[in-house]
Amino acid sequence: MSTLVSALREQLLTFDVDKFMATVKNLIKDGFSPTEVVNALTEVLKEIGRKYENGELFLVHLVILGDMTKKVTTEVLEPLLKTDSRKREFLGRIVIGTVAGDIHDIGKTIVATMLFSAGFDVLDLGKDVPVEEFVRKAKETNADIVAMSALLTTTLPVQREVIEALKKSSLRNRVKVLVGGAPATAKWAEEIGADGYAEDPIEAIKVAKRLLGLSH
Amino acid sequence: MPPNEFVAVKFEPYGMKSEFKRGALLLDILRSVGLSVRSDCGGRGICGKCRVIIKDPSRVSAVGETEKDRLSVSGLKSGHRLACCTYLIHDATIFIPEESRAVKRKFLIEGTEKPVIVDPAVRKFYVTLERPSLSDVRSDILRLLDSLKHAYGLEITGIDYQLQKRLPEILRKAEWKVTVTVWNNSEIISVEPGDATEEAYGIAVDIGTSKILAYLSNLATGKLIDTGSLENPQVIHGEDVISRISFALKGEESLKEMQKLAVKGVNAVIRQVCRKSGCTTEQIYEIAVVGNTAMHHLFLGIPPKYLGISPYVPVVSGSIDLKARELSILVNPSANIHILPVIAGFVGADAVADIISTQVYKSAKLSLVIDIGTNTEIILGDKHDMITCSCASGPAFEGAHITCGMKAATGAIEKLQIQPKNYEVKYQTIGGVKPIGICGSGIIDGVANLLRLRLIDKSGMFVNRSPTPRLRTRNGGKEFVLAFRGKDATRDIVITQKDIEQIQLAKAAIYAGCYILMKRKGVKPKNISNVFVAGAFGNYINLDNARLIGMFPDVPTRNIRFVGNAAGAGARMALISKKHRRTADLICQKIWYVELASDSEFQTEFASAMFLPNKDPKRFTSLEVPSNPNLRAFRH
Numbered sequence: 001m002s003t004l005v006s007a008l009r010e011q012l013l014t015f016d017v018d019k020f021m022a023t024v025k026n027l028i029k030d031g032f033s034p035t036e037v038v039n040a041l042t043e044v045l046k047e048i049g050r051k052y053e054n055g056e057l058f059l060v061h062l063v064i065l066g067d068m069t070k071k072v073t074t075e076v077l078e079p080l081l082k083t084d085s086r087k088r089e090f091l092g093r094i095v096i097g098t099v100a101g102d103i104h105d106i107g108k109t110i111v112a113t114m115l116f117s118a119g120f121d122v123l124d125l126g127k128d129v130p131v132e133e134f135v136r137k138a139k140e141t142n143a144d145i146v147a148m149s150a151l152l153t154t155t156l157p158v159q160r161e162v163i164e165a166l167k168k169s170s171l172r173n174r175v176k177v178l179v180g181g182a183p184a185t186a187k188w189a190e191e192i193g194a195d196g197y198a199e200d201p202i203e204a205i206k207v208a209k210r211l212l213g214l215s216h
Numbered sequence: 217m218p219p220n221e222f223v224a225v226k227f228e229p230y231g232m233k234s235e236f237k238r239g240a241l242l243l244d245i246l247r248s249v250g251l252s253v254r255s256d257c258g259g260r261g262i263c264g265k266c267r268v269i270i271k272d273p274s275r276v277s278a279v280g281e282t283e284k285d286r287l288s289v290s291g292l293k294s295g296h297r298l299a300c301c302t303y304l305i306h307d308a309t310i311f312i313p314e315e316s317r318a319v320k321r322k323f324l325i326e327g328t329e330k331p332v333i334v335d336p337a338v339r340k341f342y343v344t345l346e347r348p349s350l351s352d353v354r355s356d357i358l359r360l361l362d363s364l365k366h367a368y369g370l371e372i373t374g375i376d377y378q379l380q381k382r383l384p385e386i387l388r389k390a391e392w393k394v395t396v397t398v399w400n401n402s403e404i405i406s407v408e409p410g411d412a413t414e415e416a417y418g419i420a421v422d423i424g425t426s427k428i429l430a431y432l433s434n435l436a437t438g439k440l441i442d443t444g445s446l447e448n449p450q451v452i453h454g455e456d457v458i459s460r461i462s463f464a465l466k467g468e469e470s471l472k473e474m475q476k477l478a479v480k481g482v483n484a485v486i487r488q489v490c491r492k493s494g495c496t497t498e499q500i501y502e503i504a505v506v507g508n509t510a511m512h513h514l515f516l517g518i519p520p521k522y523l524g525i526s527p528y529v530p531v532v533s534g535s536i537d538l539k540a541r542e543l544s545i546l547v548n549p550s551a552n553i554h555i556l557p558v559i560a561g562f563v564g565a566d567a568v569a570d571i572i573s574t575q576v577y578k579s580a581k582l583s584l585v586i587d588i589g590t591n592t593e594i595i596l597g598d599k600h601d602m603i604t605c606s607c608a609s610g611p612a613f614e615g616a617h618i619t620c621g622m623k624a625a626t627g628a629i630e631k632l633q634i635q636p637k638n639y640e641v642k643y644q645t646i647g648g649v650k651p652i653g654i655c656g657s658g659i660i661d662g663v664a665n666l667l668r669l670r671l672i673d674k675s676g677m678f679v680n681r682s683p684t685p686r687l688r689t690r691n692g693g694k695e696f697v698l699a700f701r702g703k704d705a706t707r708d709i710v711i712t713q714k715d716i717e718q719i720q721l722a723k724a725a726i727y728a729g730c731y732i733l734m735k736r737k738g739v740k741p742k743n744i745s746n747v748f749v750a751g752a753f754g755n756y757i758n759l760d761n762a763r764l765i766g767m768f769p770d771v772p773t774r775n776i777r778f779v780g781n782a783a784g785a786g787a788r789m790a791l792i793s794k795k796h797r798r799t800a801d802l803i804c805q806k807i808w809y810v811e812l813a814s815d816s817e818f819q820t821e822f823a824s825a826m827f828l829p830n831k832d833p834k835r836f837t838s839l840e841v842p843s844n845p846n847l848r849a850f851r852h
Contacts, residue, residue: 055713088546103813106819106822154461
């Protein structure tokens with residue numbers, strides 16, 4: 001496992017997506033299962049999270065690493081995971097999306113990827129997600145967390161609408177709500193009755209774990 | 217004297233000579249040699265525009281009653297004559313003063329490629345009305361319209377209603393000699409006593425999210441008289457467009473408040489510029505307005521709600537003409553306000569004005585226009601087709617969210633260089649005073665210098681081992697000191713790791729936007745002949761440094777031009793030229809808007825462009841990039 005971790009770490013930190021993709025493909029060819037690769041990736045991202053918190057890595061790196069990880073997971077790992085006999089054990093299920101009226105999803109996509117890599121089962125609903133869609137998917141998938149992003153002050157209030165809709169359909173006591181996005185704040189989260197707020201993907205992982213009563 | 221005899225005429229200042237039949241009308245001979253003079257009334261001795269100077273009065277016919285009426289005594293003494301009333305008798309020298317020449321006046325506006333032909337919507341005409349009598353009881357208005365038709369062949373269809381109420385007294389006080397202001401050859405908007413034909417002013421207004429700019433121009437000559445600038449008073453309800461929209465959405469009263477603030481700002485800047493130049497607000501007959509779509513809607517009091525929600529559509533996009541009084545703009549109450557059209561929710565009339573002033577729409581060569589602001593509008597195209605997008609670059613280049621950042625004002629470091637041998641910093645501040653902060657152009661220089669000297673790596677991170685005390689750690693983060701508190705400055709002026717990150721985010725958005733447009737159009741940097749960089753950079757931006765950090769596609773610096781406020785220049789062109797208003801409407805019909813957020817490649821491009829200059833070195837082959845692509849900080 002440790003060779004896998006160091007191989008991934010080394011490739012990831014070259015910030016070269018093509019090399020990273022090739023490395024992951026080779027690892028799989030060499031006999032590592034996609035689940036093992038994802039678990040190793042989780043370890044690497046934990047390290048990256050620590051580096052970020054220590055000020056050794058910055059937002060720049062998270063953006064690029066998020067994009068690289070997204071490519072590798074969607075294009076290589078996820079299709080393989082579906083057929084992997086060794087089922088991956090998830091920390092919990094998260095339904096995530098950018099709220100209705102908002103089509104900005106770079107940040108949300110990175111958060112989704114990081115959450116997935118951190119061990120969550122993530123269903124990314126995309127952007128401009130209707131209020132009812134959050135509710136329906138949360139119900140359908142029996143989600144533990146509904147995570148929402150809003151990048152505009154004009155669409156931020158929709159986060160409250162989603163919470164209200166969750167209440168109406170009696171789902172609110174069964175799911176935790178995590179909010180984020182440039183205009184969102186911890187105070188805002190409290191005001192609309194969300195369970196948590198995260199400023200960046202690293203914090204999102206932490207908060208998601210905390211909401212589900214998991215240790216780091 | 218024999219009528220068929222020919223006489224010689226010399227035309228000055230052209231030095232041209234020709235022979236004409238004795239007794240020919242000066243207006244005719246001038247036309248026959250192609251030296252057309254102005255003749256608004258068609259040679260009827262009414263308008264007085266065909267003034268020429270003939271030093272020796274004995275060379276031509278005697279001064280008639282019409283000329284005595286239209287020309288001043290001193291003018292007549294110094295040889296002024298009307299070409300439409302004067303006949304040639306002997307050999308003569310005719311001097312054609314500049315103001316009489318009918319060659320279309322052109323005017324060069326800074327930042328524009330070519331002079332603009334002056335053709336404003338507002339024109340002034342001097343007329344003498346026949347006095348009413350028992351045998352001529354036409355109404356005042358009919359009398360006025362008849363005299364305009366007779367003198368200038370104008371078919372006026374309307375007269376401003378508010379003006380009608382004041383008209384009878386104006387006409388009588390002026391003893392029936394008045395100057396009429398006509399809008400768009402169709403409506404009379406002002407009548408004033410005497411000959412005031414040279415006093416026609418207009419103002420181009422650029423309503424920006426942070427600043428409102430005004431350009432006072434003479435509508436007859438196109439000349440810029442003065443400029444004014446003011447912070448947008450709406451700023452108390454938020455710095456950026458989206459927070460302004462959010463505020464306006466709080467209710468009908470909030471929307472009204474936002475409109476009131478915009479109007480207040482525009483009025484204040486108009487007063488400011490009129491005071492500076494000594495012209496009265498009453499003499500302002502025309503206003504041309506540009507602004508981003510949110511400012512446009514708020515100025516008009518149109519709900520901006522759907523600008524803030526996907527798919528971000530404006531309520532109105534075409535150009536609008538309305539009376540100044542309808543918006544409580546304090547100029548001549550009958551003045552017209554022309555509001556230029558907008559392209560999309562985030563590409564407004566300011567971008568249309570950019571296209572007009574850079575003349576991208578008529579160039580055979582491919583151009584890229586980048587108007588940098590909190591939202592950066594990008595246009596790529598030529599005379600065949602154009603595409604545009606908007607990217608959220610944030611206010612970093614305007615100095616906001618930067619530790620020591622400030623706008624391009626006195627005391628801002630606008631230019632700097634870090635010496636390779638000892639890391640000492642040479643800088644220049646606006647106004648040449650002690651630095652109090654750093655503005656956008658200074659930050660670009662700073663980041664580029666740090667990169668060049670390898671004090672930061674490609675990812676923007678400061679190196680671990682500091683070769684100079686200027687690179688230090690404070691409050692857990694690294695920073696580079698440009699000026700130390702004490703003899704250099706009143707506080708330490710620094711660039712922090714966070715500041716660099718802000719610049720990276722901003723420039724990545726701009727580059728990624730440019731890249732997506734290039735991809736959509738299927739072109740490479742080498743296909744782009746011109747890059748026009750506009751925006752809030754004050755007077756200066758070091759294009760080499762901007763290129764080095766990867767702000768623009770890899771186009772040689774010699775093909776990149778900083779054009780300052782291109783939107784203001786475009787607004788001025790629309791103010792003095794009807795043709796450019798039509799052009800603006802056509803541009804909006806033609807241009808194609810690209811939504812960056814819905815392009816699947818945008819995220820990767822953005823991430824890649826956060827590096828300095830880019831994660832992909834193939835994007836910047838012509839740049840001399842420091843050759844340490846690896847990130848030292850990550851060596852394990």
